[in-house]
Amino acid sequence: MINIKEQAKSLNDYAVKIRRELHAHPEIAFDLPFTESVVIRELESMGIKNIVKGIGGGHGVYADIKGGKPGQCLAIRSDMDALPIKEETGLEFxxxxxxxxxxxxxxxVAMLLTCAKILSQPEVQKEICGTVRLIFQPSExxxxxxxxxVKDGALNGVDKIIGMHTGNLWAGLKAGQIGWRVGAFMASTTTFDIALSGKSAHGATPHLAVDTITMAAQIINQLQTVISREISPFDPKVLTIGRIDGGTAHNIVAEACRLRGMIRCFSKENSDFMKQRIIEISEGVAKSMRGECKVEFSSDLPPVINDKDLTLKMRDIINEELGSEFACxxxxxxxxxxxxxxxxxxVPGAFFYHCSTFGDGRDMxxxxxxxxxxxxxLWTGAAALAAFALHWQ
Ligand SMILES: [Zn+2]
Ligand SMILES: [Zn+2]
Known part of the structure; x- marks a missing residue:
C-alpha cells in the first residue's frame, strides 16, 4: 500500500529547497535558462528518461513517467516564470x-518535481496506469x-490534463487545502487597443478641430453600458480601460488618442459579443464626432472551464488519500x-487552487x-497531484 500523504510530507523539505533555489534566481517570460537547468537536473536525478527540453520558445520542458500498467496519458502542468518586480519580502533567499x-x-515547479519524485519510485511507477507527462511551461x-x-508537441499523445495554482487567490480556504470547482473557474481575457484620430487646432478654437479627447471620454462611458445594459447581470464580466495616451499640451486640441484595456468573461459568446460592441461603439462615437477609429484585439485567451469528471475525481481522491479536510x-x-x-x-482538463496563505499579516x-x-x-499540492496521477484511472 503506497501512502502518498506520508511520502509527500516527508518530501516537504525537498520542495522547500527547490522552491528557494528558484526563488533566489527568478527569470522572466521565455528566458528561463537557469530554471530549465534546475528542472532537468532534478528529473535526471530521479532517473526519468524521455525528457524533451529546449521547446516552447527555448526553455520549456516535458518529460514522461511511463507506468507499469496500461492506460491513458495524463499531463500535469506547472508554469515556471517570474515577474519584473523588485522583491521586498526581506526573506533570506x-x-x-x-x-x-x-x-x-x-x-x-517545486510541487511538480516533488510529485515526480514520488511517482518515479519503482514501486509507485509500476502501479501507474498509462503515462504521466510532466509539463514545465515558460511565460504564463x-x-x-x-x-x-502545445504547438511544440507538449500535448501529443496526452488524453487529459490537470494543473494547480498556489497562493492567495480565493478567500475562505485554509493553508494546505485544495480548492476545486466544476465548470467556470477562471475568466477569459482579451486586450483591446482603440486608436482615435482627429484634427488638431489651437485650444482656443476647438470648432476648427476634431477633438479625440472628448471622443475618448464618450467612448469610455459608453463602453461600460455593454456591461451594465447589454449582458445579463447574472453573467460575470469585466471591461477595464487601464491606459489613455492622448494630446501634447494644454492649449492644443489632441489630434490622436489611444485607449487600451481588457475584457474578462466566462464564455466565447460573451467575449465575441463584447468585442463586436467595442468596435461598433468606438467606430460609431468616432464617426458621430467627425473622427476616425481603429480597434485591435490581442492576447485572446479562453476561460478555464473545468471538466466535471476530472474535478470530482480530484475531490474524491483527496478525500480518500489526504483526508476530507484537504478538499474544499x-x-x-x-x-x-x-x-x-x-x-x-x-484535451479535457481541470485546474485547481492550492491555498498557501499564512492567515496573518504576511498574506499579500x-x-x-x-x-x-x-x-x-507545499507537500499537500504535491500529494494531490501525485495521488491523482496514481488513482484517476
Ligand atoms: Zn501571476
Ligand atoms: Zn500565476
Whole structure:
C-alpha cells in the first residue's frame, strides 16, 4: 500500500529547497535558462528518461513517467516564470536580480518535481496506469507560453490534463487545502487597443478641430453600458480601460488618442459579443464626432472551464488519500485568467487552487513585492497531484 500523504510530507523539505533555489534566481517570460537547468537536473536525478527540453520558445520542458500498467496519458502542468518586480519580502533567499517570483510559480515547479519524485519510485511507477507527462511551461504571466508548448508537441499523445495554482487567490480556504470547482473557474481575457484620430487646432478654437479627447471620454462611458445594459447581470464580466495616451499640451486640441484595456468573461459568446460592441461603439462615437477609429484585439485567451469528471475525481481522491479536510469547494470563479485554457482547447482538463496563505499579516496579493508562499504546505499540492496521477484511472 503506497501512502502518498506520508511520502509527500516527508518530501516537504525537498520542495522547500527547490522552491528557494528558484526563488533566489527568478527569470522572466521565455528566458528561463537557469530554471530549465534546475528542472532537468532534478528529473535526471530521479532517473526519468524521455525528457524533451529546449521547446516552447527555448526553455520549456516535458518529460514522461511511463507506468507499469496500461492506460491513458495524463499531463500535469506547472508554469515556471517570474515577474519584473523588485522583491521586498526581506526573506533570506530573496531575489537580488530585480525580478521576483511574486505569483508562486517557483512553488509550482517545486510541487511538480516533488510529485515526480514520488511517482518515479519503482514501486509507485509500476502501479501507474498509462503515462504521466510532466509539463514545465515558460511565460504564463504574459499568457503566451502555453500556446507555444502545445504547438511544440507538449500535448501529443496526452488524453487529459490537470494543473494547480498556489497562493492567495480565493478567500475562505485554509493553508494546505485544495480548492476545486466544476465548470467556470477562471475568466477569459482579451486586450483591446482603440486608436482615435482627429484634427488638431489651437485650444482656443476647438470648432476648427476634431477633438479625440472628448471622443475618448464618450467612448469610455459608453463602453461600460455593454456591461451594465447589454449582458445579463447574472453573467460575470469585466471591461477595464487601464491606459489613455492622448494630446501634447494644454492649449492644443489632441489630434490622436489611444485607449487600451481588457475584457474578462466566462464564455466565447460573451467575449465575441463584447468585442463586436467595442468596435461598433468606438467606430460609431468616432464617426458621430467627425473622427476616425481603429480597434485591435490581442492576447485572446479562453476561460478555464473545468471538466466535471476530472474535478470530482480530484475531490474524491483527496478525500480518500489526504483526508476530507484537504478538499474544499470554491463557490465562485475568479476574473483572473490563466493560459492553462490553451491546453483545454485540445484535451479535457481541470485546474485547481492550492491555498498557501499564512492567515496573518504576511498574506499579500499576487504580484505584490511582498508576496509570500507558506512553504509548510507545499507537500499537500504535491500529494494531490501525485495521488491523482496514481488513482484517476
Ligand atoms: Zn501571476
Ligand atoms: Zn500565476
Amino acid at each position: 530573496a531575489s537580488q536580480n530585480g525580478c521576483m517570483h511574486a505569483c508562486g510559480h517557483d512553488a509550482h 504571466e504574459p499568457a503566451n507560453g502555453a500556446a507555444v508548448m 469547494e470554491i463557490a465562485t470563479p475568479t476574473t483572473g485568467a490563466e493560459d492553462f485554457s490553451e491546453y483545454t482547447k485540445t 496579493p499576487h504580484h505584490n513585492s511582498r508576496f509570500m508562499v507558506n512553504e509548510e504546505v
